[in-house]
Amino acid sequence: xxxxxxxxxxxxxxxxxxxxxxGTPSSEIIESLAIVAKARNLYVEWSTNEKVAxxxxxxxxxxxxxxxxxxxxxxxxxxxDFLLHLASSGTRGGIVxxxxxxxxxxxxxxxxxxxxxxxxxxxxLLEPANFQEAKDLTRWAFELSEEIRNIVVxxxxxxxxxxxxxxxxxxxxxxxxxxxxxxxxxxxxxxxGPVISTPVVAKHTLQQEKLKRATAIFENSPFNTxxxxxxxxxxxxxxxxxxxxxxxxxxxxxxQKRVGILKLCCTWPLPPKLLKKHxxxxxxxxxxxxxxxxxxxxxxxxxAGMAGEIGIKKFYGxxxxxxxxxxxxxxxxxxxxxxxxxxxxxxxxxxxxxxELRKAAALIPARELxxxxxxxxxxxxxxxxxxIALDGREGFVCGDIGCYAMGALFPATGYHTTxxxxxxxxxxxxxxxxxxxxxxxxxxxxxxxxxDSTFYHAVIPALINxxxxxxxxxxxxxxxxxxxxxxFQPHPGLTVSAMGEAVPSVxxxxxxxxxxxxxxxxxxxxxxxxxxxxxxxxxxxxxxxVLIMRQICALSPEKKGKKIFDVQVNEALCLGESCGCNRxxxxxxxxxxxxxxxxxxxxxxxxxxxxGCGVCYSICPQKAIIRTEAKKx
Amino acid sequence: xxxxxxxxxxxxxxxGVGGQGNVxxxxxxxxxxxxxxxxxxxxxxxxxxxxxxxxxxHLRISQKSIRSPQMPQGGADIIIALEPVEALRVLxxxxxxxxxxxxxxxxxxxxxxxxxxLNYPSLTEIQDILQKTTAKNWLIDATGEAVKLGNPxxxxxxxxxxxxxxxxxxxxxxxxxxxxxxxxxxxxRPINLLAFDTGAGLI
Numbered sequence: 001x002x003x004x005x006x007x008x009x010x011x012x013x014x015x016x017x018x019x020x021x022x023g024t025p026s027s028e029i030i031e032s033l034a035i036v037a038k039a040r041n042l043y044v045e046w047s048t049n050e051k052v053a054x055x056x057x058x059x060x061x062x063x064x065x066x067x068x069x070x071x072x073x074x075x076x077x078x079x080x081d082f083l084l085h086l087a088s089s090g091t092r093g094g095i096v097x098x099x100x101x102x103x104x105x106x107x108x109x110x111x112x113x114x115x116x117x118x119x120x121x122x123x124x125l126l127e128p129a130n131f132q133e134a135k136d137l138t139r140w141a142f143e144l145s146e147e148i149r150n151i152v153v154x155x156x157x158x159x160x161x162x163x164x165x166x167x168x169x170x171x172x173x174x175x176x177x178x179x180x181x182x183x184x185x186x187x188x189x190x191x192x193g194p195v196i197s198t199p200v201v202a203k204h205t206l207q208q209e210k211l212k213r214a215t216a217i218f219e220n221s222p223f224n225t226x227x228x229x230x231x232x233x234x235x236x237x238x239x240x241x242x243x244x245x246x247x248x249x250x251x252x253x254x255x256q257k258r259v260g261i262l263k264l265c266c267t268w269p270l271p272p273k274l275l276k277k278h279x280x281x282x283x284x285x286x287x288x289x290x291x292x293x294x295x296x297x298x299x300x301x302x303x304a305g306m307a308g309e310i311g312i313k314k315f316y317g318x319x320x321x322x323x324x325x326x327x328x329x330x331x332x333x334x335x336x337x338x339x340x341x342x343x344x345x346x347x348x349x350x351x352x353x354x355x356e357l358r359k360a361a362a363l364i365p366a367r368e369l370x371x372x373x374x375x376x377x378x379x380x381x382x383x384x385x386x387x388i389a390l391d392g393r394e395g396f397v398c399g400d401i402g403c404y405a406m407g408a409l410f411p412a413t414g415y416h417t418t419x420x421x422x423x424x425x426x427x428x429x430x431x432x433x434x435x436x437x438x439x440x441x442x443x444x445x446x447x448x449x450x451x452d453s454t455f456y457h458a459v460i461p462a463l464i465n466x467x468x469x470x471x472x473x474x475x476x477x478x479x480x481x482x483x484x485x486x487x488f489q490p491h492p493g494l495t496v497s498a499m500g501e502a503v504p505s506v507x508x509x510x511x512x513x514x515x516x517x518x519x520x521x522x523x524x525x526x527x528x529x530x531x532x533x534x535x536x537x538x539x540x541x542x543x544x545x546v547l548i549m550r551q552i553c554a555l556s557p558e559k560k561g562k563k564i565f566d567v568q569v570n571e572a573l574c575l576g577e578s579c580g581c582n583r584x585x586x587x588x589x590x591x592x593x594x595x596x597x598x599x600x601x602x603x604x605x606x607x608x609x610x611x612g613c614g615v616c617y618s619i620c621p622q623k624a625i626i627r628t629e630a631k632k633x
Numbered sequence: 634x635x636x637x638x639x640x641x642x643x644x645x646x647x648x649g650v651g652g653q654g655n656v657x658x659x660x661x662x663x664x665x666x667x668x669x670x671x672x673x674x675x676x677x678x679x680x681x682x683x684x685x686x687x688x689x690x691h692l693r694i695s696q697k698s699i700r701s702p703q704m705p706q707g708g709a710d711i712i713i714a715l716e717p718v719e720a721l722r723v724l725x726x727x728x729x730x731x732x733x734x735x736x737x738x739x740x741x742x743x744x745x746x747x748x749x750x751l752n753y754p755s756l757t758e759i760q761d762i763l764q765k766t767t768a769k770n771w772l773i774d775a776t777g778e779a780v781k782l783g784n785p786x787x788x789x790x791x792x793x794x795x796x797x798x799x800x801x802x803x804x805x806x807x808x809x810x811x812x813x814x815x816x817x818x819x820x821x822r823p824i825n826l827l828a829f830d831t832g833a834g835l836i
Binding site: 130131159160162163164165166241244245247248252330331332335348349350353356357358359360361363364365366367368369370371372411412414555561583586587590592594595596606608609 | 663672674675677721728739745747751752753754
């Protein structure tokens with residue numbers, strides 16, 4: 001896997017410290033390093049959030065060690081305030097920030113492009129274009145960082161991080177570094193002085209000199225490669241997974257002798273001499289990249305400056321609409337664009353066959369995302385929905401980031417509760433703001449949810465804000481005992497670290513109480529008890545109320561595959577459509593394991609899928625759903 | 634047992650519903666092929682898409698090089714589906730007249746079908762589409778066999794076993810044994826080997 005290759009590259013570089021915050025598609029980097037932490041003498045941690053993670057990694061660098069910090073694209077936004085200052089103060093031991101991004105938002109609620117941070121904060125950017133490079137480039141990034149004494153960003157994407165391919169491993173170092181932090185030198189001494197970003201203008205000058213040195217190194221980097229004819233009809237300039245799509249597209253159209261590919265791994269700052277050489281070789285240039293036209297802008301800026309020497313070029317890319325400006329690319333999108341420019345046709349399927357496929361497509365039902373069978377969130381949102389309905393004032397939930405974000409997706413539940421969904425912790429901040437709109441005639445009760453890991457990551461400041469500014473909200477922690485969505489990474493509420501060591505847990509209830517909130521704890525599988533607490537909170541004006549709904553994720557290793565109950569539908573009791581409940585079980589509750597028998601017109605449990613949580617037992621007005629203690633296997 | 638591939642690259646898609654063991658099946662299959670000396674590129678998505686949604690892994694098997702982790706549309710040589718409607722979903726995008734489809738017959742209903750807003754095609758309709766749009770196809774009750782073995786999640790390995798018996802790829806029982814010896818704890822190997830054999834017996 002690309003992420004494993006990145007981890008291996010770091011190990012081959014002799015990384016000492018690795019930190020990060022879980023986020024798809026980045027999580028496996030820290031996980032892989034954690035597994036070998038003891039054997040390779042590493043310190044690995046899951047930090048509270050990305051900014052803290054980067055600070056932890058930077059401390060190691062200041063002490064002369066090599067460190068890596070991994071996160072997903074929007075994590076860079078969280079870390080960016082520190083990153084601005086770090087880029088200016090400079091670093092010592094090699095430090096690499098790995099950002100794994102998600103074009104097309106396959107596992108995100110944004111498709112942020114953090115390459116711009118490298119340009120904005122004036123630090124080098126590297127992008128591997130295959131799995132071997134994911135390893136080799138990571139290893140080299142540490143050397144580059146030490147060469148210029150500044151942090152280096154390595155950017156991957158889902159189709160690199162979560163794709164897999166053959167990699168040949170290199171040797172692991174046998175010597176380990178010792179930490180040594182010196183700060184008795186002059187303020188301008190990068191290796192012996194205090195590590196700070198002042199005097200700002202002088203340090204900024206130094207930083208720009210470092211970037212120039214990186215540019216010079218990039219000119220001759222073997223990671224930037226060209227393949228194709230000497231004078232191509234069309235030159236593709238590309239990076240990252242787009243290189244693989246481009247190569248595939250050229251192969252599909254059999255254009256190897258007409259079209260060349262300049263694959264760049266060093267994408268900021270662009271090496272001007274290398275670009276000049278290749279821009280000179282062709283009149284038509286197409287830039288293939290995902291999300292924003294970062295590479296395109298930078299190539300065009302260079303080309304404009306060189307126009308006197310290289311002439312005027314015809315550019316194709318996102319800016320002229322040759323390639324889509326949103327979403328991820330694939331070989332077909334690139335091939336279609338290529339075919340248009342060089343005026344070739346590529347083989348398509350016969351119309352008769354395509355017609356059969358279209359007929360088939362019409363019969364295929366959509367498969368929307370949903371909460372897993374046995375998911376505590378389905379039960380939690382059920383109670384939230386009922387409490388809001390009983391309250392009768394059209395209250396709503398400000399959503400947050402985790403699996404429970406699906407509370408904002410209508411098909412996942414048979415009702416609407418959650419009209420807002422933004423970044424981690426934003427639900428509580430938004431709720432805090434909505435609650436202050438009463439003076440403007442807005443008097444709906446405001447609820448907000450967050451997961452246990454999100455609570456530590458970014459919610460605490462917003463919660464303090466709500467309490468201090470008397471924002472009357474009902475704050476719900478959906479505590480499922482882990483960072484479930486990304487694969488159960490530990491967080492500060494648990495008693496085990498990334499490396500498997502015993503650590504003290506930080507109690508969510510205790511923090512909320514210290515802030516001054518009323519705190520209650522419930523089991524979301526107890527629908528009646530949970531709903532009762534929620535309604536008492538909604539009725540209570542003038543205080544910050546916190547309900548912690550505690551139930552372990554159905555997919556967690558300790559729970560997975562273990563049914564609490566065997567669940568069945570008693571056909572004699574199920575009244576089907578004539579019940580008057582509007583099929584509460586199969587239209588509103590929406591568990592994939594509780595299905596509808598169309599011939600019998602009754603609910604039926606799919607025992608293969610059922611996780612045995614037994615919650616549906618509590619929702620049937622006819623008590624037609626029966627649960628019995630599961631037999632131990 | 635490195636033999637010449639009938640086509641290079643061979644494009645395989647493994648599809649199913651989140652939670653069915655799609656990712657494990659693609660890793661095991663890729664592992665078997667890598668051990669035999671092939672380049673295998675896998676492209677897959679997980680995370681949000683595993684929450685009850687459709688999941689898909691692309692495997693590109695080559696003797697020459699790694700490939701794009703996404704294959705071209707209409708470019709699948711083999712489709713392995715852990716759920717029948719997912720076989721059709723992939724077929725409509727990646728199918729071609731030469732494609733071979735191996736699908737589990739056990740249905741997992743989408744939420745829209747459970748609520749009654751959407752229809753799920755009948756097994757006859759599914760078979761009819763497969764007959765008209767594929768060169769070869771097999772519809773097997775892998776989940777039913779897995780339940781008999783004591784755990785429905787074994788259906789993914791049953792599918793891998795069945796795939797080996799189709800002869801479409803250079804894999805066999807020995808390469809499976811070798812792969813699980815590398816990647817599975819000893820206590821899990823006998824039941825997985827049994828699942829593999831069960832699958833092979835279904836073809």
